[in-house]
Amino acid sequence: MIDKKEIGDILSDYDEDNLTIGVLCSHSALQLVHGAKREGFRTLGICLKERERAYKSFPLASPDEFLILSDFSEILKLEHQRRMREENTVILPHGSFVEYVGPRNLVDRFRVPMFGNRASLEWEGDRGKQREWLKKAGVRVPKLYERPSKIDGKVFVKFAGAKGGRGFFVADSKASFEEGLEKRIEDGKISRQDAEKANIQEFVPGVRYYPHYFYSLLDDRGAKVRGGAIELLGMDRRIEPIDESYRGLPNVPSEFFDYTVTGNEPLVIREKLLVDLIRMATGVVETSKELFPPGIIGPFCLETIYHPERGFTVFEISGRIVAGTNLYPEGSPYSPYLFEEPMSTGRRIAREIKDGVKKGRLGEILY
Template sequence: MSQLLKNYDLERLAISTVASHTALQILRGAKKYGFRTIAVARGEAVAQFYRQFPFIDEVWVGDFANFRKTAEKLAANNAVFIPHGSYVEYVGWRQALEAPVPTLGCRELLRWEADQFKKMSLLEKAGIPIPRIYKTAEEVEGPVIVKLFGAKGGRGYFVARDRRELAERLKRVTEDYIIQEYLFGVPAYYHYFSSPVYSRLEIFGADIRYESNVDGRTFGWAEPTFVVVGNLPMVLRESLLPTIYTYGVQFLKAVEEAVGCKLAGPFCLESIIKDDMSIVVFEFSGRIVAGTNIYMGYGSPYSVLYFDKPMDMGERIAHEIKEAVKRGKIEHLFT
């Protein structure tokens, strides 16, 4: 990727992503900062939706079963690529690792993110509190949540009250999964930006995920499910911010030591805040998360602390790329 970037015309960079998830804010931010923009859609119906927006210069229909061809076309068009959850889910982490186009962030981290056990081991290595992990139903004490591997937006997750219920329900699970202690408290998802340009970590925002039968009006009549349908904005107690920042710093250090690359750009730590104000992290996302859509267009409440003006995550990405080009640091952003 380093050699490929050297052949790019950095004055004519295009910013590209898959037409889903956070594509609108990514491409809107890119256009605001003067970049050419490309969206890669999964089918013509999706492409038609994205073609209505004037900040998207080109919308392609991509072959997600063989994404290499699309990646090569992107590279031929002087484009860099911004990964997000839908991209990881549509193409799979193996194709994502091999796609021959400069990709924002630590690409190898996508392999770790796809494996729930590797994911939790990385958080543990970072010294961040995590829920108890059970290997079998026989070990279980109290309620648990079962999560499938991959970026599924909560689809297929379920809870069990005890080991007997868990053992019965696991008989119907055919995919890879992890069993986690079910934590009681408030869910909170922290948005970070790791900046090689400014040599700092930024807390950029927070959200709560709105999940189908957990948050919907089911009144105990339906099975709890965790399919994410949207996101709600969250402003944290200021006294929590030092701990949240420390966990972000520790996570970056663990990524560098265990994964072997420095993480650049957005990432997220996903947690439960208990009533004693302790924070337990149960997931991470090593790229932009859909929760950042909550402040698209008007800016993160924390962005003003760093830039003295509001900025959403799409704009923040574009700002970093533009400054990296100016300062000769573009290779620090992409793998």
């Protein structure tokens, strides 16, 4: 892993009064660029040629300049990394950035300062480590099946990486598990390597809630946590083809049984349940400080299911901005209780970087 001191040495050569915010053109790039521009930053879009026109179609969220690549992995080329450093670039990572470039590459080969703690990539990307993190944080997690032969009820089968639910499926026996794997390999939705690392979780009934948090080291307006504060900036529910399965009744076509995320819906939660959401986030942040100091920094999301009798079950954590935040470019139903101005998660990241410069603490929030 690239040492934080090495990134600090690179940052020491930066002109902090002339930073460039770099974003890979996918996932939540429009929101991130829009927020960075609102905070007065120059912006750089790392973009595939076929996407450039689309991103130029939204002038208030279009990067000031583009770095055009034929494949996103080309960002690892030394010439591109050198250019970004020369332009005082700070990268804002998101799910597509991690998936396309690769968490291992970002940890070992990408020598451009990124917002947040890149050490969190190892804990977020490894489902075993992620489960350890969540359990130590004191939150309920689904039962895990180590082997398909142990399946004794309905299970949810997932795969590593930010795949947006692609290839995920439900099974209820070893036979249906193996059949599901083979079908998805044949359809090209997963690889043999993905199949070997399949994660088999208990299927948890309930309502899905995806709260969007921001942990700040520089501002104390949210829920106080050792060394900073947690802000609840929004919430969403993800839209998947399976949600429309009722339209195929009584004989539901197999195409409906697809968990690929295709969009997001805004929502608010029953107010008394905010107590649980803040409690869980506090445990996650405090535990991260112990597992990978200084812990998680900036945006993160707990992917939860709520059942009136069982409470919240957290089945995954995203240690970065999630696409559900795109619902709120002008702020969510929760952000006005924290800020007296429109505040998206994208703008909140840019504000934290600006505050880091003002307070001489930029190095604490970049790695």
